[in-house]
Amino acid sequence: MTTLALLGGHPEVTALGPHFTWPLIDDNTRAKVAAQLDTAVSIPGRSGIVAELEDGLKAYFRARHAITTSSGTAALHAIYATRIKAGDEVIVPAWTFHATASPLFHLGAVPVLCETRPDGNIDPDHVEELITPRTRALMVTHLWGRPADMGRLATIADAHDLILLEDGSHAHGADIHGKKVGTFGLASAFSLNGPKPLSGGEGGFVLTNDDDTYYRVLTFAHYNKRCKSEIPPGHPLARYAVTGSGLKLRIHPLAAALAFDQLHRLDGYLAGRAEIARHLTEEFTRVPGLEVTPVTEGVVPSWYGLTLTYRPDELGGLPIERFHEALLAEGASEFDRPGSTCPLHELPLYQHPGLLFPGCSHQHRQYPPGSFPIAEHAYRHTIKLPVWHREQDLALAEQYVRAATKVSDRHKELLS
Numbered sequence: 454m455t456t457l458a459l460l461g462g463h464p465e466v467t468a469l470g471p472h473f474t475w476p477l478i479d480d481n482t483r484a485k486v487a488a489q490l491d492t493a494v495s496i497p498g499r500s501g502i503v504a505e506l507e508d509g510l511k512a513y514f515r516a517r518h519a520i521t522t523s524s525g526t527a528a529l530h531a532i533y534a535t536r537i538k539a540g541d542e543v544i545v546p547a548w549t550f551h552a553t554a555s556p557l558f559h560l561g562a563v564p565v566l567c568e569t570r571p572d573g574n575i576d577p578d579h580v581e582e583l584i585t586p587r588t589r590a591l592m593v594t595h596l597w598g599r600p601a602d603m604g605r606l607a608t609i610a611d612a613h614d615l616i617l618l619e620d621g622s623h624a625h626g627a628d629i630h631g632k633k634v635g636t637f638g639l640a641s642a643f644s645l646n647g648p649k650p651l652s653g654g655e656g657g658f659v660l661t662n663d664d665d666t667y668y669r670v671l672t673f674a675h676y677n678k679r680c681k682s683e684i685p686p687g688h689p690l691a692r693y694a695v696t697g698s699g700l701k702l703r704i705h706p707l708a709a710a711l712a713f714d715q716l717h718r719l720d721g722y723l724a725g726r727a728e729i730a731r732h733l734t735e736e737f738t739r740v741p742g743l744e745v746t747p748v749t750e751g752v753v754p755s756w757y758g759l760t761l762t763y764r765p766d767e768l769g770g771l772p773i774e775r776f777h778e779a780l781l782a783e784g785a786s787e788f789d790r791p792g793s794t795c796p797l798h799e800l801p802l803y804q805h806p807g808l809l810f811p812g813c814s815h816q817h818r819q820y821p822p823g824s825f826p827i828a829e830h831a832y833r834h835t836i837k838l839p840v841w842h843r844e845q846d847l848a849l850a851e852q853y854v855r856a857a858t859k860v861s862d863r864h865k866e867l868l869s
């Protein structure tokens with residue numbers, strides 16, 4: 454091995470970039486999206502590609518209802534709106550993408566942040582201490598596609614009569630003992646945004662087995678046609694069909710066509726990712742300075758990201774910024790540190806919501822730095838990789854391992 458590329462040596466990764474592109478678009482995908490252009494580019498009812506996608510999602514997740522939306526954020530807003538009212542408190546993980554919780558501000562509700570485990574998922578041991586008479590729901594993210602501890606979380610939700618909700622936006626197809634993430638609570642929300650394991654470019658969806666929740670989501674996000682045709686005439690919401698709640702959050706038919714094409718490939722993607730993740734895990738375990746997050750027995754992640762915990766203590770205290778910089782210099786451009794997916798109390802919206810939502814600040818909680826030591830430490834020490842799924846990508850994955858090994862082996866050169 455030569456000197457570190459950061460110090461003038463040859464980069465370890467020689468493959469031309471970009472090294473990871475998502476979603477995978479081939480001629481088949483192009484044909485299907487092009488065909489949709491000729492079929493319909495606006496679908497106000499539950500028909501055509503929207504119905505096909507929703508039926509496909511219902512079958513895939515074994516859920517009674519699937520409702521597509523314009524984004525994952527809209528799907529989250531919709532599931533909250535079905536049950537959460539002003540002043541309610543909802544327990545959310547302290548570390549997640551903000552959209553897991555931000556729609557709560559629009560409902561006048563209060564996100565209550567909960568410490569996570571080192572893997573970034575909400576820690577069941579810290580949920581009960583946060584419950585008050587105003588707590589209505591418990592929201593779970595499956596961070597980076599690794600299923601949270603749904604057994605314990607469901608037990609806690611049951612014991613305290615809390616609504617259990619899931620944000621599956623990193624975790625399409627992940628499961629716990631064969632039960633798919635997104636089917637554990639009253640409802641779940643998923644994103645179909647660009648890099649997500651199942652992608653329509655933009656879009657999202659809600660899953661629920663509960664009829665009333667289904668009608669409420671329709672009323673919230675799909676006024677007029679769908680409300681008229683799907684909410685039974687005797688239902689109290691039926692009379693609101695024309696206006697719904699006043700919002701229209703439909704998916705674009707071209708996005709639905711892309712997502713439907715990808716849905717057929719999802720299990721193949723996941724199986725390929727699992728194989729490469731197994732390989733990478735084995736290899737990274739041998740690299741000083743990097744610790745692989747273990748996978749719980751009986752759990753299948755979606756491998757939205759393979760996360761490594763950086764251990765500066767094993768590399769003479771080398772700062773993570775420098776280590777990461779050296780990885781990038783080796784040409785391993787997909788090594789990434791989480792940016793906007795950060796502890797929520799570090800974001801201005803969560804520190805001072807009052808400027809955007811006047812009146813909400815009086816009930817909002819203040820969280821000084823250090824409030825969530827595990828989540829904050831995990832966030833600052835995570836280095837992650839997207840996980841490839843094709844056999845021919847294994848050679849590239851190997852180059853990434855060699856890049857990490859080289860920087861780890863030669864870290865002393867960066868200390869002086």
Ligand SMILES: *Cc1c(COP(=O)(O)O)cnc(C)c1O
Binds near residue numbers: 523594644
């Ligand atoms: C992407 C994402 C969202 C938001 O989804 P959009 O489709 O981008 O609106 C919400 N939660 C998590 C965890 C996400 O990763």
